Amino acid sequence: MKKVFSIALGILTAIGGFVDIGDLVTNGLVGARFGLSLVWVVVVGIVGICVFAEMSGRVAAVSGRATFDLVRERLGPRVGLLNLVASMAVTLLTFTAEIGGVALALQLATSVNPYLWIPIVGAAVWIVLWRVKFSVLENAFGLVGLALIVFAVALWQLGPDWADLWRQVSRPFVPHDESHTTYFYYAVALFGAAMTPYEVFFFSSGGVEERWTDKDLGTMRANVFIGFPLGGVLSVAIAGVAAVVYLPEGVDVDSLGQIGMPVGQALGVIGIALVLLGFFAATFGAACETGLSVGYSIAQYLGWQWGKYVTPLKAARFHSVVLLSSVVAVGVLLTTVDPIMLTEYSVVFSAVALPLTYFPILVVANDRTYMGRNVNGRLANALGTAYLVVVMVAALAAIPLMIVTRAGQ
Amino acid sequence: MTGPRGSSEHDVVLRLLDHQIVGPSGMLLGNVDDLELVGDEGGWFVTGLMVGPAALSQRLPGLLGHWVYAVWHRLHPAEDPAPVVIPIDHVTAIGSAVHVDLAAAQALSNTFGVEIWLRRHVISRLPGAIGDADDPRSETADRARRVGSRPESLPLPARAPLDGARGVSTVVGRTVVAPDGTRAGRVSEVRCLGARSNGRQERLRARWILYTPHLTGAKLGYSVDREQGPALVRRIVRTWQRHDRIVDAELVEGLNELEGDLTVRPEARPRHPHDS
Numbered sequence: 001m002k003k004v005f006s007i008a009l010g011i012l013t014a015i016g017g018f019v020d021i022g023d024l025v026t027n028g029l030v031g032a033r034f035g036l037s038l039v040w041v042v043v044v045g046i047v048g049i050c051v052f053a054e055m056s057g058r059v060a061a062v063s064g065r066a067t068f069d070l071v072r073e074r075l076g077p078r079v080g081l082l083n084l085v086a087s088m089a090v091t092l093l094t095f096t097a098e099i100g101g102v103a104l105a106l107q108l109a110t111s112v113n114p115y116l117w118i119p120i121v122g123a124a125v126w127i128v129l130w131r132v133k134f135s136v137l138e139n140a141f142g143l144v145g146l147a148l149i150v151f152a153v154a155l156w157q158l159g160p161d162w163a164d165l166w167r168q169v170s171r172p173f174v175p176h177d178e179s180h181t182t183y184f185y186y187a188v189a190l191f192g193a194a195m196t197p198y199e200v201f202f203f204s205s206g207g208v209e210e211r212w213t214d215k216d217l218g219t220m221r222a223n224v225f226i227g228f229p230l231g232g233v234l235s236v237a238i239a240g241v242a243a244v245v246y247l248p249e250g251v252d253v254d255s256l257g258q259i260g261m262p263v264g265q266a267l268g269v270i271g272i273a274l275v276l277l278g279f280f281a282a283t284f285g286a287a288c289e290t291g292l293s294v295g296y297s298i299a300q301y302l303g304w305q306w307g308k309y310v311t312p313l314k315a316a317r318f319h320s321v322v323l324l325s326s327v328v329a330v331g332v333l334l335t336t337v338d339p340i341m342l343t344e345y346s347v348v349f350s351a352v353a354l355p356l357t358y359f360p361i362l363v364v365a366n367d368r369t370y371m372g373r374n375v376n377g378r379l380a381n382a383l384g385t386a387y388l389v390v391v392m393v394a395a396l397a398a399i400p401l402m403i404v405t406r407a408g409q
Numbered sequence: 410m411t412g413p414r415g416s417s418e419h420d421v422v423l424r425l426l427d428h429q430i431v432g433p434s435g436m437l438l439g440n441v442d443d444l445e446l447v448g449d450e451g452g453w454f455v456t457g458l459m460v461g462p463a464a465l466s467q468r469l470p471g472l473l474g475h476w477v478y479a480v481w482h483r484l485h486p487a488e489d490p491a492p493v494v495i496p497i498d499h500v501t502a503i504g505s506a507v508h509v510d511l512a513a514a515q516a517l518s519n520t521f522g523v524e525i526w527l528r529r530h531v532i533s534r535l536p537g538a539i540g541d542a543d544d545p546r547s548e549t550a551d552r553a554r555r556v557g558s559r560p561e562s563l564p565l566p567a568r569a570p571l572d573g574a575r576g577v578s579t580v581v582g583r584t585v586v587a588p589d590g591t592r593a594g595r596v597s598e599v600r601c602l603g604a605r606s607n608g609r610q611e612r613l614r615a616r617w618i619l620y621t622p623h624l625t626g627a628k629l630g631y632s633v634d635r636e637q638g639p640a641l642v643r644r645i646v647r648t649w650q651r652h653d654r655i656v657d658a659e660l661v662e663g664l665n666e667l668e669g670d671l672t673v674r675p676e677a678r679p680r681h682p683h684d685s
Contacts, residue, residue: 063505065429072440073427074628077468080427131537303429303440303460304524312538314436316528317521323531363629366638369424370505381639388642 003219010223011230013138016145018231019238020286021101022094022193022347024279025340027235028259030186031242032251034175036168039236041187045194046232048390050224051383052358055365055376056200057220060207063370067204067361068300074360083356084301088294090353091198093346095290096329099125100339101283104256109276115334122330125287129322134209134308141285147278151237154266160244168243177250185401185408188394189344192351194232195391198293200357205296209309214374241266254340291329295322344407351398354391362388416604419613420633421455422581423598424503427628430460430495431506432514439517441507443467443576445494446615453615453664455601456497457568458507459576460517463492468578485522491569493520497603499566500610516567579667585620588675594620594652596671597627618661618671619682621653632682654679 030038056067065073072080102125103117128137174183212220242253245262253259260275267274292308299306299318306318333339362384365376376384402408419425421444430438442464445457466478482490499513509517518524532538563569580596587593596618603613621627631637631646632653660677663669673679 065505069429074630076628077427077442077465078470079625081469130535299437300429303437303442305437310436312532312535313528316532317524319532320527362639363637363642367630368634368637376638385639385641 007219007222009139009143010219011227012146013142014223014227015142015230015234016148016281017138017142017285017289018228019145019148019234019282020094020196020289021098021283021339021343022196022350023235024101024238024256024259024282025343026186026189026193026347027239028242029253029344030190031239032246032253032258033178034183034186035243035247036165036236036240037172037174038183038187038190039169039239040172041190042194042232042235042239044390045191046229047383048191048387049195049199050228051380051387052195052200052361053203053228054221054224055380055384056204056361057207057212057224058217058374059361059365059371060204061212061216061220062214062372062374063364064208065364065370066208066296066300067201067357068297070360070364071357072301074363080301083353084297086353086356087197087201088297090196090346090349091201091290091293091297092325092328093342093349094196094198095287095294095325096332097339097343097346098283098287098290099329100333100342101256102280102287103333104339105276105279105283108257108260108279114339115336118333119330121284121287122326122333125284125291126323126326128284128288129291129308129326130312130319134206137285137288137308138206141281141288144281145278145285147274148234148238148282150263150267150271150274150278151234151241154263154271155237155240155244157266158241158244158262160240165240165243179405181401182405182408184397185348185405188351188398188401189347189408191394192347192349192354192398194235195354196347196350197353197357198290200361201293201297202289205292205300205307209307211309217374256340291322291325294325295319348398348402348407351394353395355388355395358384358391359388416602416611418616419455419503419601419603421577421599421601421613423628423630423633425455425458425507426577429506430458430517431508432517433501433508433511434514436514436518438509438514439521440465443492443578445570445574446577446580447571447574447612448665451614452658455577455599455603455613455615456571456574457494458497458500458509459492459494459570461493461520463490464576467576491563493517493563493567494570494574495567497612498609501608503610512566516564519564520567575667580618580664582624583663583668584670585618585661586670586672587679588673588677593654593673593679594622595624597621597624597653598632599658600655615658617655618658619653619655621650623649626650635683651681653682655682 060066071083099121102121103114106117107114174180241262246253263275264272295318296306298321304317305315312319368375425441425444428441430441432438439460441458443459444455445459447454447456462477462481466474469477495509495513499510500507501510502508577599583596585593585596598619599615600617601613602616603611626646626649631643632650637643656673656677656679660674661671663671
């Protein structure tokens with residue numbers, strides 16, 4: 001019974017924790033401009049994150065090594081450092097965007113200027129990372145993030161033409177007022193949002209924090225293979241709501257408020273309240289995950305003691321990095337940079353950094369001296385290899401597409 | 410390819426270098442930033458793990474390496490600081506991590522100057538850092554004070570590198586020249602033999618040298634395990650590494666020099682690592 005409960009909790013947490021500011025913004029924006037014609041990318045991205053999260057979780061459970069340990073070990077200090085710098089730039093950018101997202105959600109709820117919220121949110125995130133137990137941190141925000149299910153309910157209530165939506169999903173086309181390059185630019189952005197590298201840093205390090213062993217592989221797989229796809233359904237629901245309300249009007253979405261508005265239209269005040277709660281929990285939870293990921297990765301590259309499973313005094317360098325990155329993120333946001341724009345950039349740069357992270361995981365998941373009988377099977381290897389190709393194409397295409405489309409203008 | 414007295418093979422670049430060091434209770438104690446290599450009449454031996462910025466800086470590119478070294482040298486309290494070496498007989502197991510015994514773990518955690526400084530001056534001053542049951546503050550402060558007035562010698566069993574010792578990284582990447590004078594590649598791996606006796610790891614004797622025309626991807630492990638998947642990556646890496654060769658370390662000249670090319674003796678019969 002306890003086992004069932006813990007698996008159910010893990011799955012619910014994975015669903016609620018799947019969506020972050022990148023998914024919220026990119027899906028809302030894409031839904032309004034391209035309808036559901038890019039849902040195939042979300043599906044490709046979710047299968048991809050499932051494949052690699054399972055691999056990294058399995059390596060962490062069996063060998064006790066988290067992802068950045070493997071990066072340094074297999075790529076050496078030089079390429080590993082290049083990888084660290086690139087991944088940390090993206091993760092720090094995402095961290096900043098998440099804190100900005102929390103501030104925007106609080107602004108929507110309170111009408112208080114977000115620049116007043118930013119330092120408070122930064123401090124609150126840091127306090128949670130400093131004091132709150134890992135399991136509480138992971139579960140609480142994931143569970144509250146489930147409030148985003150209102151997007152699915154709202155889509156139902158809006159009573160769309162389901163046949164038309166299905167046509168958009170099953171026969172993707174580029175809307176006549178959009179160019180092919182912007183279409184593929186947003187495809188890369190959605191892919192980057194679904195497969196952000198910090199997710200595997202956090203997932204594998206979290207496995208070590210919770211002291212997974214090979215006995216926990218079943219629970220881990222249930223989280224990944226049930227929780228992540230259901231979380232992806234929330235992403236699609238966000239795009240669907242935007243598609244139904246904004247696409248026919250030709251409205252461009254560029255704020256968090258616009259993304260949540262249609263839910264209010266469908267469900268009234270209670271809908272708005274749940275959307276705001278969901279926004280808050282999703283971005284705050286993701287801020288915690290990205291903040292920890294910065295510390296995890298740097299500490300793992302250098303071999304420092306890390307993690308919340310030891311007392312802070314035993315991981316002084318790790319906690320100093322987390323503290324410093326919170327300060328940096330708040331500082332960046334206070335320059336009045338637009339958090340939504342930061343988010344758009346962070347998902348595209350995520351796509352660039354993907355191969356650096358996923359290649360070493362794929363190699364080590366095949367190393368029989370570490371993994372014993374838990375090495376990759378045929379399916380994991382076939383999918384892993386296929387995704388390596390996809391990820392490399394996305395990484396190479398990201399920057400040229402960004403330049404050609406002037407970041408999707 | 411097994412050696413005498415049940416000694417086992419260790420591909421030290423793949424299996425030791427850059428791996429996490431773990432203490433008996435699971436504490437994380439840095440990475441293996443380099444390996445101490447000592448030569449005597451019997452050949453070359455890996456005698457210790459080198460840990461810390463001084464060792465790592467030698468493996469970082471150009472200016473960055475110099476900077477890391479300079480910053481470490483400047484911030485170190487000792488007059489003439491030496492890189493930290495943990496003798497290899499304190500290694501208790503070699504797996505995905507390198508496990509060391511309690512004495513080595515305690516010594517290592519006392520060499521982490523930045524950790525101790527941050528613990529003392531930043532982290533312990535934050536609200537909530539005190540009162541952790543298993544980490545009495547007095548011990549921390551005491552340890553920090555000791556480091557503040559750190560004597561020149563490192564806490565035992567950590568020690569400075571032996572006379573004439575060098576990092577294994579000074580061998581990795583060296584150009585290898587075939588007997589006919591053509592460039593054959595660069596050193597990618599040193600395959601060593603070492604036994605364990607009474608639970609202690611004996612020093613590892615460098616038995617074979619592997620070299621490759623392309624160092625990129627040399628640490629992925631495909632030159633050791635010919636079956637390692639996935640198939641597509643294996644095929645690409647194998648093609649990439651098809652000119653890799655392994656040769657008896659005794660038949661390579663130039664290891665005594667710190668720099669310069671290594672020459673393979675004419676009687677050596679280099680072969681591909683997979684053709685055993």
